[in-house]
Amino acid sequence: MMIFTTPGKSKKRKQTAAQRELQAEWDRMLDKYKPKKVVAPATEYKQPKPYIRETAKIPSLNSAGGSTALKPSPVYTGDKLMGIGTMHKSNSVPIFSNQEAKEIATMRRG
Numbered sequence: 001m002m003i004f005t006t007p008g009k010s011k012k013r014k015q016t017a018a019q020r021e022l023q024a025e026w027d028r029m030l031d032k033y034k035p036k037k038v039v040a041p042a043t044e045y046k047q048p049k050p051y052i053r054e055t056a057k058i059p060s061l062n063s064a065g066g067s068t069a070l071k072p073s074p075v076y077t078g079d080k081l082m083g084i085g086t087m088h089k090s091n092s093v094p095i096f097s098n099q100e101a102k103e104i105a106t107m108r109r110g
């Protein structure tokens with residue numbers, strides 16, 4: 001059976017005179033080479049003036065009385081078209097004779 005224990009904290013030892021002298025020398029050197037803080041004078045921000053094109057404003061033509069009525073949808077009024085067949089998927093084709101109807105029907109199956 002093993003028992004694990006954590007070691008106790010060790011006491012902090014006092015520095016010797018030589019160590020204190022070296023630490024003081026080190027601190028003086030750090031102070032010598034420490035970066036200097038430069039404070040820039042605060043300037044107020046002024047928003048730039050927006051650019052505006054210098055051209056004359058030309059008004060639109062006022063064309064009163066325009067018609068916006070809906071165009072009537074086109075309707076087939078002839079007698080040559082027999083119907084509409086589907087060749088492939090949703091590809092609609094017009095059928096003008098019985099022969100064309102038979103050809104389209106065989107194309108889909110054959």
